[in-house]
Structures are given as C-alpha cells and as structure tokens.
Amino acid sequence: MASDAGRILRLRLRNHLALMVGMAVAATAVAAGSWKLGLLWLPNLERILYDSALTRFTHRQGVSSDIVVLAIDQPSLERVRNNPTYARNFGNYPWTRNLWAHVVDELAYRGAKAVLFDMVMDERSTDPSTDESFAQAVRDTGMPFYLGMSAHPSTPPFPKVDPVHVPRALTPPRPLPAQAPGQDAAPQQAEEFEEQEDPSQAPTDPIETAKVLAFPVKTNGRELPLLEYEPTPGLRVPSHIVPPLPVLLPEAGGFGLVEVEPDPDGSMRRTRFAYSDGVNPFVTLPVALAADLFGAKELEFSGRTMRLGSREFQVNEDGSAEIDFGGTLYQRFPLVPVADVLDSWGLRQEGKAGRKEDLEVLRGKIVVVGGLALGLADQKSTPFMALTPGVSKQVAVLDNLLAGRFITETPFWVSVLFGLGLALFSSVLLMTLRRPVLEFVWLLGIVPVVFMGVGVCLALGRVHPLAALPAAAGLLSSLGATASNHLFANREALFIREAFSRYMEPKLIEQMIEESELPRLDGEEREITAFFSDIRGFSSFSESFRDNPRMLVSVLNRYLTRVSSALLYEGGCLDKYIGDAVVCLFGAPVNHSDHAVRACKGALAVQTAVERLREEFREKNLPDVYTRIGINTARLFVGNFGSDQLFDYTAMGDGMNLASRLEGANKAYGSLIMIGPRTYELAKDSIEVRELDQVRVAGKKEAVRVYELLALRGELSSEKRETVNRYHEALALYRLRRFSEASIVLDTQLSRAPQDGPTAALLKRCQEYAETPPPPEWDGVTSLDKS
Template identity: 35%
Template sequence: MTGLFRRLVKPGPAMLTVIIVLAWTAAYVSQLSFLDMVELNTVDLRFRFRGERPVGPEVVLAVIDEQSLKEEGKWIWPREKIARMIKNLADAGAAVVALDIGFLEPDPNNTIKPVEEAERLVKEAGALTPNLSESFGRLKEAGDNDRILADTIKASKTKVVLGYFFHMDRKELGRLDQGEIDSQVENVRSGRFQKIRETKEGRRFTGLRTAIMPAANIKMIAETTDYSGYFNMVPDKDGTVRWMPMVIKCENHFHAPLALMAVRAFRNEELSLEIEDFGVSHVRSGSHEIPVNETGHLLINYRGGAKTFPHISVSSIIENRVPRENLKGKIVLVGATAVGIFDLRVTPFSEIYPGLEIHANVVDNILHEDYLWRPNWATIFDLAAIAFLSAIIGFFVPRSRIAFGAMVSAGIFAFYLIMCQFLFSSQGLLLNILYPGAAMITTYVAMTAYKYISEEKQKRFLKNAFSTYLAPSVVSEIIKNPDKLALGGEEREITAFFSDLQGFTSISERLSAHELVALLNEFLTEMSDVILGEMGTVDKYEGDAIIAFFGAPNDLPDHAAKACVACVKMQKRLAELRKKLAAEGRPALHMRIGMNTGKAVVGNMGSAMRMDYTMMGDTVNTAARLEGVNKIYGTYVMISGSTFSEASHVIAARELDLVMVIGKGEPITVYEVQGLPGEVLPAQTEANHHYARGLAAYRALKWDEAIAHFSDALAALPTDGPSMEMFRRCQNYKVSPPPSKWNRAYSMKSK
C-alpha cells in the first residue's frame, strides 16, 4: 500500500494520471454549462447514428398545410371551419383532438357587428317587425364564429384539448394589470395538475420555469372543455429543442403542456406533481412515471425527422374526405405546417422541424414509456469511466511504443464510444461521453508528451556519457597525419549517416541503469562493427543514436554504395541480435536510418582544449531529417536521391515520395532501401509494383486511382507502412484537395 502511494505521489506518469482524473472529475461534478452543451451535442449525434424509430399508431397530425390554404383560403380562417373540423373528427371517432392553435382574441371574421348595426338602423326607422327581428337573430348567430366553435367543442363526444402559451418575459408585456392577469390565469385553470405535493422545502425551490401570465383562449371558448395545455418550447443556448418543460408555474399554480394533457384526456387519468427541496421529484400521468430533471424538463426521445408521424391535411378533414379508420380512436394533434405560418424549430434530426411534431414525439414517448433515461448509477459509472479508462491509457502509453500506445488509446476510446452508442440505440440509456472521452484524450496527450520529454532527457544523459570517445578511424588518420589535430576542416563529398532506436523511452523505463548500459553497449558494438567494416567513420553516439559518415577521413570513391550496404548489413545484424535478446528475455530493438550524399565540411572542430573530428553542413542536416521522416512512412532505411543515384547498382530500393524537410527550400526525392539485389521477397516486390503505380496516380492528382493502387499494395503486403501512409493521405486529399500550385511534395511539420 505504501509503495503504491509513493508511486502515485512521485512525479511521473502515475501522478500525472491522478491529476488529470481529479481535474476532469471536478469539472464533471461542477456541471460547467458550456461542457454540458457539448455533451448534449454528442446526444444529437447519437440520435443521427441511431436513425429513425417506428412510432405508435395512436397519434395523427392534422396539418394546416399548403393544400389546406389553397382549398380553404389564407390563414386566419373563420373559426366555423375549425368547428367543422372538430365535428368531423368527432363523427369519425377520434379519441382526442389537441389544438396547437390559440384563440386568444375574438374571431376577426365574425359578422355580428354589421348585423347589429343594420338591426339598430332598422329599429330606429321603426321598421323592425317580429319576423325581421327573428331573422336578425339568426344572422347574428350564424355570424358568431366563436359561439359556433364553443358550442361544437361543448357538444363534442371527442375530448378537445385547447392550446395556449405563457409569457415568460415581463419586458414583452409592459405595464400589467393584476385583474387582467387573474382573468387570464382563470381561463387556463383546465391546464393545471390535479394532484400536487409540495414540501415546505420544495416551496423554496426556485429552479422551476415560472411564467408572468398566460395568453389564454377567450373565455367563451376556454370554459368549454376540461383540458388545456401550453405549447411553449424552450430551446437550448444553441437553438436546439431537446427538452419539453413538463411543468410551468404561474401565480402559484402548476400547469402541464399540451402533449401531457392530450395523454391525460386519452387515458382519462389524473396528473400529479411532487416537488421537494432539490426540485421536481415526480411527474405522473395516472400511475405512469415520466422521467424529468429537477427543473421538470423531459429530454425528448425523438423518433426521427419531419413527417415521422402520419400527416392529414385539415382541408381533407373539413371536407370529410378522410376514411374513418384513419381517425378512429386516435389522438389528433392539430397545427400549422404551411410555409410562412408555422414555427420552425431546430432538433437533433433537423434544422427545419415543425413544432407540432415535437408535441407528437412527447405524446408518443409518454404513451409507450419509451424515454431516454439515466439511472441512479449512471453518475457513478461516468466517474468510474473517467478514472478507469484514463488509468489504462496512463499505464500503457509510457511503457509502449508510440504506435502501440496510440493504437491502445484509440481502441479504448472507440470501444467506449461504440458502447455508449449501442446502449443509447438499444436501451435509450444515456451515459456521458464528453468527460470520459476528454479525460482519455488528455491522458494520452500528457503521457505522449511525458514520454517524449523523458526520451530526450535520457538521450542527453547518454550523449554526455559517451561524448569522450573518439572513432578509431579518426585516431588512425591522426597517426598518419598529425597536422589534422589542428582546428579546421575541409569540404569533401561524403555520405552522412544517422540512426535512432525506435521507442527507446519505453525500453529505458523498463530496465535498471546497469541493464540499460549493458544493452546499449551490446547494440552499439554490433552496429559500429558493421560501419567500421564498410570503411565508415563513427562520428559520435548520442544516447541510442549513431552518427557516422562514409568518405572521410579516408578517401572512399564508392562511399554511397558502402554506406547503403552497411545499412542492409546492420539491419540483418540487428535482426540476429533481436533473436538473442528475445531468448534472454530482454526487449527487442528496432533502428531507423537516414542517409544523404553531398558536400560537407569534415575535420577537427571545437576548442583548443576539446576538439572532435566531425562533419557539418546542409548535407548532414538533411541526413538527420531523413532519419525522422521514416516515422511518417513506417520505414527503417531512408536515403536521398543523391545517395540512390550513386548506390542503385548495389541495393534493392523503391522511390517513396517527394519530401520537403525542415530547413530545405526544395523538395527531396526519398527512397526506401529494402535489401541487396535478389533479397526482396515476392510479396514486397508485388507491393512495390502497385506502390509505384499509386505514386504516379498520386502525383497526377488522381486520388481514386491512387487509392486503388495503394489498396492493392496493402493486399499484397498488409504491413507495408508507405502504402498505409499514402492510402490515408489520398483519402484526405480527396476530401480536402491540396492547393492548385502544389509541388507534389509532402511538407514535414517538425524535425
């Protein structure tokens, strides 16, 4: 236990992982609003990946669409038409009619006033007879559309749910009269919860949506039914409607939305509400629990995009053209969808979505109890995922090669995403993606940075330890020519050699200092022997890196060929060494090599007290860059075009690409050395053939053709690193093409 504690508090990967886990746990508990919005956007993506879901048979939408406007005239219609629609729906056996329409003012199409004025004039003229008075009465009755609608609703066997809305902002109302507020509140009394339990602490809860006053239906219509519900919707900050407020408080009364009231009428149930100190604890329709958050909001489980529910044109209902079986026993939601008169909403499925269909989704969710849900254990699961998944990545990445660490991290991340999507699609279960995902990414980045810094630190240590050693060839040349001890150098053509061990940090962390030195000595001895055997000069060792050159101090006309042969032999010798190391239970070593041929300054450089026989110049810098370019292509021996032209007769190599390395103004053609002539395996030969064709198509900007050739190369040799890189690059360029003046060279972003 003490040892574990020491590892956790000791600066290193374990402590770094603990800090990251604690930071993201604190962010999760704090419920930062901008991060919660990002999480909601992941829910939107989950909806889209899930796709549409079948809806229940209970809900039908009666829509005021373009066809209705064409047949019945432009909106606003006389309410007599709405009355006819309700009567025809009732005659067809509809169970409930819920109106996403408000009748907030007297019908502007009423003809009562002209009739009353005519009656007054006739009466003043003394010409009003009983028969004429009766006729005026019939005309007034026929012209009172509000009365016609009210009488139709009152007489209807089908339950009618009236719609209204709440004013939520005092600024939009100006000066208020309490009498008017009381009157409006009274007109929506049919929209209240029937059973309310509010604890003493619950009365102090301020998180409920609270309205200033309702915009109610006119009294004549409002008092005709026992059911009414508000159609307010509250989008999130990004404008997307994800939640339905299932309760709004106004003047100490609690009101239910149109969708919930439609369900109440359909099931003939009472609505109950419970509020405790933390907020809303229960919303029920009869015995059916509706899962809401503490502010009384339901996260809508959208069934799909627009027109997921059956649509029937209102004009077809008014003109009685709809078969009874399409309406019998249904909940009919009535609202507008015609362009110009309906409210467009943004939902997870669409940026253009009728508000009427949002109510339909809520009704369907409640009827089938098909909700998005987060059980009590979900929070514990989220926090455990943050800690456990970060710990796995924090353990593997520092101890693994970069590629393997990245693969493990990506695999864990992908597994978690797939699991969350599966549970969402199959169970409606909501697990948090953002916080565990962010914790995993942060841990991977931190561990990779730590690994890089540690590797550089270790290399500096080894460089200092080995810098006092001189190459034997330099000693031999000094014995022949003592004048070379003087400071200075000469320009001559050489082949510069740079090598580095892959994943050296993870190796060094697994070994004791003694074991590491022993391993490194054995490796450097084996490799140096090959270099010296091909007449090369070992310039220096920088940790696990070997810096050497061919062509100095001894004249060597075929220095490029010697250098390439040395590379092939070194890789063969290293393969034999790996077998020996494996048998001894020691880690495997893999080496990357970069070489370039050209002019460089070679000689003794330093100070009078300390000098070193070394090389300098652009040729040297380019060779160093090429060693690092191997990482991009997954290769182990990379040479420049100048080296290839001097050594092509003694090696088997393939052209890889044009590369723009850091510090060079012109691109360099690079080649991969694969062995000596006749040593390349058939699978590699076939891959080389497809790769060459793919490279030609790539340079001709024929992305699909190039992708096909690189795919064929990978089919021949699935482990071919250059084909993997070019396949990925072509896919990226197909989506985001390079600039028009692109020189066909890949630009390195780092050394």
C-alpha cells in the same frame, strides 16, 4: 516472446502507476470543472455528439399507431383560399373558428379518440359567433379537446388557488347531425347570439379561470421552473398565463403550455412537464391530455421519478427529460391534411359520402393539430432536422408519454466516473505500450469511442451519459501521457548517452537516438550476434608477471584496449570484461540488420590487432598472447539486468551460452575463431570459413554445425584454401567411418601446412578411431563439455 512483452508491460505499469492515476484524476478534474463553468467549448461539443448519437442510434422504423397529425400544410392553405365557399366562410389563415367546428365534427364522425391543438386561442374573433360555433361543436360532439396556452410578461398573474383535477374519461365522441346541403352552421348560431349576451365578452372570475388552467403538481420540495421571458440577453422577466377564450374554458378537456423550450443553440431536445408563474403550477399541453388518459389527479415528482396517474416515468434531477424523437415528424407519424377532413365534412353534409378508407387512419387515434406550412413561421430545429414544424416537439412528447419512456441524463457522478475510467485507460494504454503511432491513433479515436458508448446507452437504455466531459478527460489524459512518454524518451536518450558512451562509438549512440531507435532498457527479445574472446593460456601468461602485478595490469589494459577498439569500430556494444575475456553484442542496442557480418569483421579485426600486439610484446620480451573467439547468433533477451544497486545492459539466453562454449571449443580444434550455424547462414556471402565439425552442447540433444572463420570473402590465400579443401575431404571420409583414408589425406596436408591446428586435431582423432573404432551407434557428432 509473449511472456517477455507481458513482463515489460507489468514493469511499466508498476513503475508508473501512480503517475498514470494522478494524470487521469487531474484530467478528469479539469474536464469536470470546465463542464461546470462552460469552458473548452464543452457544451457545444456535447450538443453535437448528442445529436449525432441520437439520430444514428435511436432512429426507429414504422409510424405511430396512436397518434395522427392533422396538418395545416401549404396545400390546405391553398385549397381553402381557392375554394370560394371556404374562402367566404373561413377567410384567410388564421381561419375563423367555425372551420375548426366542422373539423371537430368530422373527427368525431371518423372516430378520433381526442384532439390536441398545438395552438392558442386567446383572442376573440371579429365575429364572436364563430368562437361559440367552435365551443358548441366541442360540447355537442363530446370530443376530448385540449388546447395550448401561452405566457406573457404583460399579463397580470392569477390569484393563488388550490387546483383540483378530475380526470375526464375519453369516451367516444358523437358527430353532429348533418345540415342542409351548402348551409353553414355559423349563421344560425349567429342569429341565436344576437338575442343573447356575447359570451366571449362576459366577465370571467380570475379565480375560476385559474382553477381551470392550473394543475395540481406535487413537487416534494423541488422548485418548478418559472415562466420567464428574455426581452434582451441576460435580462429575464417573469411571465404569466394568457387565459384562453372564456367560451372555451368549460368545453375543453384541458389546457397546457406550448413553450418551445429551446436549448442555447435554439434546438429542441428536452422538455419540462410543469411550470410555475410564481403563484400557481401549470402543466404542458401533452401532459394535460395524458393526465386524463392515465386517470391522473395530479402530477407528482419524487427524486428522478415522475408519476402521472397509472404511469411512472424516469426524469432528470431537475424534473426535465430529453425527448426520444425516434425520427423526423414525417417518418414517425401519419399526416392528414386538414383540407381533406374539411372536404370530407362538406361531402357528408351534402350526402355525398367520400371513400371511408381515406380517413380511416383517424379512428381511435389521438389527433394532433399543428402547422406544417413554411408561411406559418413555426419552424424549429431538432436533432433530426434543422428546420421542422414546431408541432414536432408536442407530438414527440406525447408519443413518449404514451410509450412510457423518455431519455434521461445519467447522474453527473456517472459521467465523471466514465471520464475517469476513460482517462485512466488512456494513460495506462499509452504509457505502457509507448507507440508513437498508437498515440496518434488513440487521440483521433477517443471521441468516436465516447460517441459509440453514448450511442449504445441511448439505444439500449434510453439514458444519456455526458459525452463531452469524458471525451475531454480522455483527450487531456492522452496528451499528458504522450508528453510524459516523450519526457521519458528524452530521459532515456540522456541515460543512453551516459550509459553506453564507454561501450559504443559515440556516432552510433547519436544515430540510435536520432533515428528514434532507443533500446527498451526494461528488456526486449531480438536476434543479435554475441562475441566472446579469451586469452589462450591466460593462467600461464599471468604467472609470468607474478613478481610485477602492476605490469600485468598495464599489459592487460593494452590488450583489452586494442580488442575493444576493433569491436567498437564495427558497431559492437561492449557488454563486459571478465578478467581477460571480452563479451560484446552486435545488433543491440543499435538494431543493425548485418550484425552477423559485423561480428565476423570485428573478430578478424581483433585477430589482426592481436598479431600486431604480439610483435610489440616480442620486441619488449613480454609473453606471447593468443586470442580465441566464439561467435553465435540467436534470439536473445537484451536489456538492463541486475539489482537496484548495480545493473548493466546485457543479453541472456542459450545463444549466449553457446557463444561462450564455441570460444572454449577452439582449444580442442586448434582454431582461433569458431562461429555458430546461424552466424554462418547470415554472413556466408561475406566470409570464408572451414566447416569444423558437428557438435552437441552439454544439456542439448540437437547437434549443430560449427565453422572456423578464416577471412572475409575473396581474401583467403590459395595455400589456405587448399588446406581447407583437404580438410573437408577428410571430414567427409571421417563421417563415413573411413578413418584410415581420412588420416592419409590429413597427414599429407599437415606436412604441407604444419601450423594448421584443425588438420592436426582431426588427424589425431582419425588415428584414434582407426585403432579403436567408435561404437555402431556413433553418429559423427562431437560432444562439447561444459568446461
């Protein structure tokens, strides 16, 4: 059965492969074109699938061992506001910069490795001394300090420069000496500045500023993205760098852009590493810090590779990369409230050292300062959270730089190839198996299949093949295959109407079509009942028409019409005529569960029709006709068989051969309808039979019981039942080798029913064995010759 099913699949694949491939190619082309043009909602679907796969498959356990977030959280805002000393010295948020001077001092004391400020400081304070206080703290502690910078369309561009970056060694910082308790550094420094020119007001050379802010980027022919601003949808204007406070320019380890870089839906998923204002190149803030960490003199792009000092990263074709968040900000990074660091600094100044372990998490770490409080209006969206502090992006990018990997998109052709493979698999799967349930399940399952594939790529390789394009290709190909299957089904229905109209009752054909029970014309295995009939002595019958062959054809046609009508009435399918022989199938192509009973009813109806025909023939002085019938039930392979020029719907298998042998065996037993054991087993509750014998078919070792079909259940006459009972009695004696006793029983009954052929046949055999006993190994089985 498995080999038959495999043959069917191979035939379908061979016959429709060109259509399957064409359908897959067309579906992939439509999907690829729609992706390029932004049609079919593919960009939105892509973002949804990517976000789901990213959060499900790339979520990592544990917190970073390299980065700590110094949080400007709501409790810190309240603690500064509610502390009279803090409120007097630092004001409300945004705090004066001498607060950050103390924070930098304390971070140096706690052994922080470097500080990255996710903020910009491009406006001078109302008290310039606080700006200098901050710059002085950075200078005196030696803290590697990296500050954000922004761009704006109203800012004039810097002149073009040849930027040079000398990597700064991230040496351990040194804390400032403790001051007198309660004394703030700002007033002393303010007095000093009263005697000098305000450094924040000092003119700054644009060329020198550009040299500090710009970063050498080697693009190897790739154009850097421009800094742009979109005041209204569709209108983009160039932006230029807003320079940070001049007092901070010589003190900071580096400056970098803090662009949000949202996708069209506003969510942060990817980052660029360098931008241009149309004149000079500038790097992002995490790159500015990583450049010193990796000893980089320049940032270099080459194909899908980015080099930064000692590190090499895979990037997308446009120089961007997708961020491997690994989880939410709160799951991935230790968070320290800025108020804790400020309190620790205050206690140390008063000589009241707090618990050392409270801030030990800062030692040797890169500290990223960013706002977490909702009131700071710095809430963005990432795949992991609908609203998360904007610092999440900067921290995640820095973490990816330190880990040496980002998520990168596969080349477009890989996604197209993925889509083509899925589309081809879909068309082959649905057009070979042709299961309506499978069509429905597969249509629902394509997106989950693509989702799992993308998830595995993200988890194992940190690569992102497109999901929406292959999903669209698979769905379009599946819809095409489903439509094609229904078209084939309609064609098959039309073919079945035409092909079976001469072999089956029209109502059965329509029932088969309406119930979607179309036969598999390319073959299938099922249990059916085969019917064979033949005219006894047809050679002698036809000899009588030797001088009038036209009459022979007319008589034979009348006979075949009567036999065929009786069989069609019971739901049979006429297989073929072989001269005077009729071959009929029950249970195929219509899958009748009672096919054995129908075949028996059809055989009895044929006998009744032939009896009437005999009477008609006698009245017209035509030769007499008798019909012998063989019926057998078995699992047979049914379908269209033949050549390219001629084929027909029929059945093949040993079961068909046995049905033919049973028809011929009637001659030896004097019976008219002989049925096989499986037919008897399925129909025994509906029929009356006589067990004739155990027979062995030529070429087979196993013996089978055969039966004579006599009537439908309850329609057997009492005289015939008595004959059957005596026959069974004699058959039992026969099998016990008591041939003489069996002969007596049979002879007595034959005198009462002289026309009973099986009684006469068994009597003759018993008499022969009584005179010449069979050999000792005789098992009571009769062998049927091939003839």
